[in-house]
Amino acid sequence: xxxxxxxxxxxxxxxxxxxxxxxxxxxxxxxxxxxxxxxxxxxxxxxxxxxxxxxxxxxxxxxxxxxxxxxxxxxxxxxxxxxxxxxxxxxxxxxxxxxxxxxxxxxxxxxxxxxxxxxxxxxxxxxxxxxxxxxxx
Amino acid sequence: xxxxxxxxxxxxxxxxxxxxxxxxxxxxxxxxxxxxxxxxxxxxxxxxxxxxxxxxxxxxxxxxxxxxxxxxxxxxxxxxxxxxxxxxxxxxxxxxxxxxxxxxxxxxxxxxxxxxxxxxxxxxxxxxxxxxxxxxxxxxxxxxxxxxxxxxxxxxxxxxxxxxxxxxxxxxxxxxxxxxxxxxxxxxxxxxxxxxxxxxxxxxxxxxxxxxxxxxxxxxxxxxxxxxxxxxxxxxxxxxxxxxxxxxxxxxxxxxxxxxxxxxxxxxxxxxxxxxxxxxxxxxxxxxxxxxxxxxxxxxxxxxxxxxxxxxxxxxxxxxxxxxxxxxxxxxxxxxxxxxxxxxxxxxxxxxxxxxxxxxxxxxxxxxxxxxxxxxxxxxxxxxxxxxxxxxxxxx
Numbered sequence: 001x002x003x004x005x006x007x008x009x010x011x012x013x014x015x016x017x018x019x020x021x022x023x024x025x026x027x028x029x030x031x032x033x034x035x036x037x038x039x040x041x042x043x044x045x046x047x048x049x050x051x052x053x054x055x056x057x058x059x060x061x062x063x064x065x066x067x068x069x070x071x072x073x074x075x076x077x078x079x080x081x082x083x084x085x086x087x088x089x090x091x092x093x094x095x096x097x098x099x100x101x102x103x104x105x106x107x108x109x110x111x112x113x114x115x116x117x118x119x120x121x122x123x124x125x126x127x128x129x130x131x132x133x134x135x136x137x
Numbered sequence: 138x139x140x141x142x143x144x145x146x147x148x149x150x151x152x153x154x155x156x157x158x159x160x161x162x163x164x165x166x167x168x169x170x171x172x173x174x175x176x177x178x179x180x181x182x183x184x185x186x187x188x189x190x191x192x193x194x195x196x197x198x199x200x201x202x203x204x205x206x207x208x209x210x211x212x213x214x215x216x217x218x219x220x221x222x223x224x225x226x227x228x229x230x231x232x233x234x235x236x237x238x239x240x241x242x243x244x245x246x247x248x249x250x251x252x253x254x255x256x257x258x259x260x261x262x263x264x265x266x267x268x269x270x271x272x273x274x275x276x277x278x279x280x281x282x283x284x285x286x287x288x289x290x291x292x293x294x295x296x297x298x299x300x301x302x303x304x305x306x307x308x309x310x311x312x313x314x315x316x317x318x319x320x321x322x323x324x325x326x327x328x329x330x331x332x333x334x335x336x337x338x339x340x341x342x343x344x345x346x347x348x349x350x351x352x353x354x355x356x357x358x359x360x361x362x363x364x365x366x367x368x369x370x371x372x373x374x375x376x377x378x379x380x381x382x383x384x385x386x387x388x389x390x391x392x393x394x395x396x397x398x399x400x401x402x403x404x405x406x407x408x409x410x411x412x413x414x415x416x417x418x419x420x421x422x423x424x425x426x427x428x429x430x431x432x433x434x435x436x437x438x439x440x441x442x443x444x445x446x447x448x449x450x451x452x453x454x455x456x457x458x459x460x461x462x463x464x465x466x467x468x469x470x471x472x473x474x475x476x477x478x479x480x481x482x483x484x485x486x487x488x489x490x491x492x493x494x495x496x497x498x499x500x501x502x503x504x505x506x507x508x509x510x511x512x513x514x515x516x517x518x519x520x521x522x523x524x525x526x527x528x529x530x531x532x533x
Contacts, residue, residue, distance in 0.1 A: 007272035014272040037395060040273045066294070066399065066520075068286035069348040070278060072259045078278040086279045088287060088393075096395045100277050108348060113294040131276045 005077050006127035013042045018129045024121045026058040026132050028095050039095035060119030062091040069107045085111050089134050103135035141416050144235040146373040146380030149178025149366030152490050156323035156359035156479050157251050163194030166247030170364035178366045179377030187212040187242030191222035194247035212239040219516025220428050223485035224526025228386030230367045240369040247362035248481030257358050258282040286347040288520035289433035292400045296448035302455055303432040304340035307353050309459035311335045314473025317501040354432040356475030363486050381496045385415025385529035392522040403525030404441035411527035419443035424495045424510035425467040426488035429474040434519050461502040471502040485514030496532040508532045
């Protein structure tokens with residue numbers, strides 16, 4: 001199993017997101033006051049400042065906005081991944097998420113901007129939180 | 138330019154010559170550089186009444202550095218916005234001097250990134266986790282360079298920009314570096330291979346660090362530092378060197394949003410403020426000193442500063458016009474830049490230093506009669522959270 005760095009808690013903004021990941025839920029927030037989507041998670045609306053936010057679960061489908069295949073990372077947690085693709089994915093519900101693209105035979109050739117992707121939750125030996133990553137559909 | 142304000146000028150500079158220096162501490166680099174920049178200006182230690190510090194190099198900010206120096210300022214400023222800290226601080230010094238709060242301001246930088254082997258671009262997550270941001274980023278292994286690479290990928294997707302076009306930035310910058318003895322020595326000390334002019338083809342054939350950015354599109358990691366003395370007009374008139382006037386300053390920040398465009402940087406906001414204050418246009422600029430952490434940083438900022446339209450930088454830089462001795466594009470980074478002269482981590486200092494050398498007529502790649510320069514620093518992560526500071530400088 002992968003050995004990625006884990007989020008660390010207590011940290012109240014993102015903890016509900018990661019608790020959701022344990023249930024294979026990709027969670028985001030919407031402002032009850034102005035209906036704006038809020039991501040990454042926090043306790044106030046970035047559009048109007050309201051503290052009234054509700055949590056929602058995404059269907060986990062999105063489009064690659066951009067990506068890069070990382071060839072060199074001196075952090076030991078990523079040494080075993082080989083060349084791996086980091087990306088921003090525009091998730092259909094209206095938020096852009098930093099993630100990895102997995103499942104490409106050759107990430108340097110098989111990943112494209114605009115590609116449709118689906119979330120999956122990757123279990124880790126490094127800790128209790130499965131990490132949401134995306135795979136081309 | 139009749140209404141252009143000339144309230145503050147750079148009157149003294151010093152650049153630390155060594156890029157690998159085992160014998161000094163970072164704060165010693167700062168203090169010694171300040172002393173030598175004051176000497177350059179013909180001013181003395183106790184003339185200093187403004188201390189601007191990015192809390193770098195054990196400096197301790199405006200408070201701690203003043204105590205270390207033994208100076209009693211009337212203004213301290215501890216603005217830390219990464220590589221753009223010095224453009225922000227210069228803008229603040231202009232403002233503070235115009236308001237009469239101080240008359241002689243010092244900005245300084247010292248770093249030991251090479252001798253301490255700091256993996257700035259490829260070190261992976263920077264924090265141990267536990268902040269709102271680290272918790273959303275650390276699991277994904279996004280190196281510093283990957284942020285820039287993702288901006289480059291999107292720029293290529295939207296506008297058809299190519300790696301061959303971006304390579305022109307590395308090629309022109311190396312040409313300038315080969316004319317700068319300190320840059321050549323830096324490449325020797327830091328064990329560069331093939332210390333000579335490079336070609337687009339060689340950039341393309343250098344290994345990929347994070348797609349689509351190749352090794353020769355990445356800045357080095359060096360030691361270094363320097364200092365700048367900014368003085369009020371009355372002090373500047375009596376200084377040893379001809380003043381280089383600070384005629385415009387602009388500051389902006391940008392961060393990633395759910396529908397934001399990462400091919401545009403904070404410079405798109407800071408540049409119009411600076412050019413507006415200076416009452417000059419990009420077409421009048423002789424020298425562009427732009428933070429070249431990576432080729433894409435320069436490409437995006439040439440557009441955002443107004444040298445060409447958004448998306449058209451590929452065509453603008455094709456053909457090598459960025460060189461000091463060629464036409465077709467603004468002259469770029471005549472000291473050799475972060476790509477080939479020095480990059481201890483926060484290059485904003487050197488953008489101002491080389492601007493001053495050009496406007497004094499002292500550059501190793503001198504543009505004859507250079508009158509106007511722009512220095513644009515970028516701090517933080519292009520494509521992510523970053524700050525952009527634009528300073529317009531004018532010869533006396």
